[in-house]
Amino acid sequence: MVDRSLPLAESLSAAMPDLRGRLVSGQLLADVTWFRVGGPAEALFSPADEDDLAYFLARLPEDVPLYTIGLGSNLLVRDGGMPGVVIRLGKPFAGIEPLDGARIRVGAAAADKRLALAAEEAGIGGFAFYFGIPGAIGGALRMNAGALGTETCQRVVEVYGVDRTGAKRTFSNAEMGYSYRHSSAPADVVFTGALMAGEPRDKAAIREEMTAVAEHRETAQxxxxxxxxxxxxxxxxxxxxxxxxxxxxxxxxxxxxxxxxxxxxxxxxxxxxxxxxxxxxxxxxxxxxxxxxxxxxxxxxxxxxxx
Ligand SMILES: Cc1cc2nc3c(=O)[nH]c(=O)nc-3n(C[C@H](O)[C@H](O)[C@H](O)COP(=O)(O)OP(=O)(O)OC[C@H]3O[C@@H](n4cnc5c(N)ncnc54)[C@H](O)[C@@H]3O)c2cc1C
Structure with missing residues (x-):
């Protein structure tokens, strides 16, 4: 049972004795968004791993508002802040693992730019567009981030996440319901990672593409x-x-x-x-x-x- 007389982070901690992640009160969201504006999160949770996230969500009372943020590069947080819980995935979700068949398993907290660099290193083409997008993969999966003619939906094989009931879910590319800068996957799902695919490509050619992406950004944005x-x-x-x-x-x-x-x-x-x-x-x-x-x-x- 959650004790509503306590501040939210305290009452959730008390009701979830096995929680391993970091749960804090009043983190100023201006500190973690690109605009550098925005009031505090009533409670901010950074899970220790996917099991910890599932444990937390399964026990979070249904009426507590929930919102997931990434690197905050597409967010305008209002000055009164966020009531309820804000989830922000950190290092445990930032892994990047190139696999055979020009595929890559990537965590939702991995920065887009790091994914582009890892793909270059592995000789996997089709990820250079991420070099200029300042978010993390969770945001890219939700926003169908894209640039210079390539979009996230063209790389996604399947997406992993945890829903509001604490159930671990896998979504196929079709189930993500992608359209321009939008996914129709259920809004309450916290994406934890994805399996993505490109095509084998010469590293020097990828490097050239990434340099062109960076130059375009600097002159145009x-x-x-x-x-x-x-x-x-x-x-x-x-x-x-x-x-x-x-x-x-x-x-x-x-x-x-x-x-x-x-x-x-x-x-x-x-x-x-x-x-x-x-x-x-x-x-x-x-x-x-x-x-x-x-x-x-x-x-x-x-x-x-x-x-
Ligand atoms: C200078 C600049 C240039 C940009 N250029 C481009 C561009 O070329 N192309 C482009 O598409 N975008 C661009 N953007 C916008 C932004 O970078 C992308 O939308 C990016 O994908 C957002 O990622 P984020 O981690 O910052 O997400 P946030 O801004 O934190 O969140 C964006 C959305 O994603 C959701 N979200 C984040 N993480 C998760 C998760 N783990 N699970 C579920 N939902 C999640 C949030 O709830 C929110 O709805 C640019 C932004 C800036 C500041």
Whole structure:
């Protein structure tokens, strides 16, 4: 039984004597997201391994909100923080193991960039696009992350995870229900890893591809800024950045948040932005784009938490 009179992390710890992972109260999410904004997580859990995660989820009361974060490169966390439990996988889930048949087993906490490097080392082609995406594999599996014509769904063989009841699950590529920057796999599943496949390829050719990816990033995107990546999805038949530019929003600023001068579909925390500044700026951009072009932009960045 969970004692509701105690702070959440304390009451969960007391109700789960065999828990081995790290469960803390009040971790500021601004410290673990790319935008560097966002209030505290009521409780943040980093499991020791998959069994520990399953133990935790099987005992977590159904009415406690649950959200999984990766490296926070696609998240805008609001200033009031996250009620309930935030799960963040760490090192125990960061393994990368090349297998025969140009396949790779990868943990959800492995950084995309590390996967690209490991594939190069193993002479496995088809992973160079990950070199420029600043998230981890769990986020890539959920967001169907992609770049330069390749998407995560083209590499996935099967995905492993634990659902809200604590059951370990395996999803085939088809069961992940992939579409543009989206998976329709149940929202409550915490992905723990995946089996992926590429094709055998010369290491020097892979290196060349990765260098091209890095050069493209540096010239086209504000990658050294505090940002959340592409803010809005490209509407069918349109480019979000062109619509934003045409609406006169390049460089537009609210509080400490600004539309990037370099790439209009990126919003930037120029130093002291709050989550509210960034969200208000995004909503104002949507309003101006709608007024100038009639097109409704849809957020690609996930906005989470309470204001
Ligand atoms: C400078 C910059 C450039 C970018 N360029 C690209 C790009 O070229 N292509 C592209 O696709 N994206 C790009 N992004 C966006 C982002 O990097 C990707 O969406 C990435 O896949 C998110 O991974 P993450 O670990 O940061 O996830 P987070 O941002 O932490 O979370 C994103 C979503 O994934 C879910 N999630 C994370 N981990 C798990 C897990 N283990 N189990 C279940 N759900 C999980 C979260 O709940 C959330 O819904 C860019 C971002 C930045 C800041």
């Amino acid at each position: 504000p990658i050294k800024s505090r940002t959340g990546g592409s803010t809005f999805k490209n509407p069918p038949g349109h480019s979000a950045w062109k619509l934003i530019d045409a609406a006169g929003c390049r460089g537009f600023r609210i509080g400490g948040a600004q539309v990037s001068e370099m790439h209009c579909n990126f919003l930037i925390n120029v130093g002291d932005a709050t989550g509210a500044d960034i969200e208000t700026l995004g909503e104002e951009v949507r309003r101006r784009v709608k007024a100038s072009s009639g097109v409704s932009l849809e957020w690609e960045i996930k906005r989470i938490g309470v204001a």
